[in-house]
Amino acid sequence: MERVDIAIIGTGPAGLEAAITASIRNKKILLFGKKTLSEKIERGHLIRNYLGVPDVSGKELRQRFMDHLNAFGLSITEDRITAVYSMGDYFSLQGSSGMFYEADSVILATGVTSGKTLEGESEYLGNGVSYCATCDAPLYRNKDVAVLCYSKNEESEADFLSEICSSVSLYVQYSDEVDVKDSIEIVNEKPIGVKRENQKTIVSTLSGNSYTYDGVFILRDSVAPSNLVPGLITEGAHVICDRNMKTNIEGCFACGDITGLPYQYIKSAGEGNIAALSACAYLDSKKRINK
Ligand SMILES: Cc1cc2nc3c(=O)[nH]c(=O)nc-3n(C[C@H](O)[C@H](O)[C@H](O)COP(=O)(O)OP(=O)(O)OC[C@H]3O[C@@H](n4cnc5c(N)ncnc54)[C@H](O)[C@@H]3O)c2cc1C
Numbered sequence: 235m236e237r238v239d240i241a242i243i244g245t246g247p248a249g250l251e252a253a254i255t256a257s258i259r260n261k262k263i264l265l266f267g268k269k270t271l272s273e274k275i276e277r278g279h280l281i282r283n284y285l286g287v288p289d290v291s292g293k294e295l296r297q298r299f300m301d302h303l304n305a306f307g308l309s310i311t312e313d314r315i316t317a318v319y320s321m322g323d324y325f326s327l328q329g330s331s332g333m334f335y336e337a338d339s340v341i342l343a344t345g346v347t348s349g350k351t352l353e354g355e356s357e358y359l360g361n362g363v364s365y366c367a368t369c370d371a372p373l374y375r376n377k378d379v380a381v382l383c384y385s386k387n388e389e390s391e392a393d394f395l396s397e398i399c400s401s402v403s404l405y406v407q408y409s410d411e412v413d414v415k416d417s418i419e420i421v422n423e424k425p426i427g428v429k430r431e432n433q434k435t436i437v438s439t440l441s442g443n444s445y446t447y448d449g450v451f452i453l454r455d456s457v458a459p460s461n462l463v464p465g466l467i468t469e470g471a472h473v474i475c476d477r478n479m480k481t482n483i484e485g486c487f488a489c490g491d492i493t494g495l496p497y498q499y500i501k502s503a504g505e506g507n508i509a510a511l512s513a514c515a516y517l518d519s520k521k522r523i524n525k
Contacts, residue, residue: 238262240513241327241337243315243462246272247499248490249343250299251506252513257306259514264335266327269310271296272345275499284499295499311335314455316366318342318463320483323520330391332368338520339485339513342463343506344456346471346491351458352382353427353438359461362435363428364451367391371398377448379403380437382425386410388453392418395451403447405437421445428452459492479509485520487513 240256242249245267253265270276278292287295303310313329318340327335355363364370367381371394379399381392384407393415396402403419406412412420423439428450430436435450460468466481467474473488475481481488489505491497 235333235335237324237336237338238264239337239517240264240339240341240510241266241318241325241335242341242343242510243267243318243327244272244343244345244490244492245269245310246274246343246345246490246502247299248345248492248502248506248509249341250303251503252341252343252489252510253308253506254302254306255507255510256514257308259510261510261514261517263308264311264337265308266311266313266315266329269312271299274345275299278499281499315462316369316457318486320463320465320486323485325485328366328369330366330368332366339487339516340463341479341506341509341513342459342473342481342486342488342492343490343502343509344459344462344492346497347454347456347458351461352425352452354429355427355452356458356461358428358430358435362430362433362449364449365453365457365461367395367451367453370449370451371395374399374449376400379449379451380405380421380435380445380447381451381453382437383407384452384454386412387455389414391451391453403445459488477508478512479505480512485513485516487516 239261240263242252242265256263275296276292313331317328319326325340378401380403382405392404405421427438434446438444459473472494475488479487487509489509490502
């Protein structure tokens with residue numbers, strides 16, 4: 235796939251505003267997230283503090299955001315990004331679809347991750363612990379795996395794994411009704427940690443039990459930023475960045491809830507605007523240096 239100028243991850247107000255600003259500045263972008271946009275937009279009951287649209291419902295604000303994207307001819311690539319690698323002067327992004335994308339710069343607008351990372355999760359990521367069924371399922375062909383699933387959206391990934399693996403145990407961590415293949419074992423326990431011993435991955439649960447698998451898939455709508463981008467400096471759930479939304483990684487910017495409190499629509503959109511302008515300035519300066 236052709237390398238773009240800016241990859242923007244997240245379709246909340248931060249990512250959407252970054253996309254609109256970047257497109258006004260004639261940058262080629264890829265915008266990753268859900269076509270239905272961030273659920274947090276719709277969940278706003280009555281939003282009173284978004285400039286220009288007093289007392290707007292979340293549903294109406296979402297429609298206005300969609301109309302704005304459409305007016306600019308911007309499309310959304312529906313892929314959950316599971317890893318962003320800095321390759322020196324460009325970035326490689328891995329999607330849960332198994333696709334890889336390339337971009338000269340990246341804007342992280344993934345919102346704040348709910349729930350803590352499990353004990354051992356970061357340590358064993360890539361070694362018996364995976365965020366991406368499509369990418370890593372072949373490693374577990376005819377083996378026993380667990381899927382720690384935090385979103386109903388990810389159920390299809392468990393179904394897919396059940397076609398390849400000997401067994402799939404699904405730890406359901408959401409309240410919606412479960413609808414997966416009959417061959418999948420449902421485990422009603424809360425995982426608290428993962429560890430690797432003797433080529434096996436062990437899941438420990440709040441009730442004091444431990445279960446052993448060949449591998450474990452942890453599937454959430456969003457990934458902790460430090461696990462998403464290796465080398466990124468974070469503080470708790472937040473990415474450290476300066477007033478220009480620059481992170482410690484050259485060419486990587488962050489905006490919205492991911493950068494810290496207050497969690498507000500307008501703050502997210504404002505930061506999306508700054509992140510896009512900073513990314514444009516970065517790309518322009520790179521072009522001048524390479525001339
Ligand atoms: C019930 C409720 C009511 C609220 N009311 C108000 C209010 O009245 N006023 C106000 O100002 N604020 C309000 N907020 C806060 C507001 O919703 C957030 O501050 C705002 O949505 C943050 O925008 P964001 O773009 O930073 O992130 P988000 O809106 O969280 O969007 C991030 C998006 O990125 C996606 N994403 C994450 N990781 C990945 C990945 N790896 N690959 C692809 N996509 C990814 C997520 O699925 C999500 O769609 C409310 C929040 C809630 C929950």
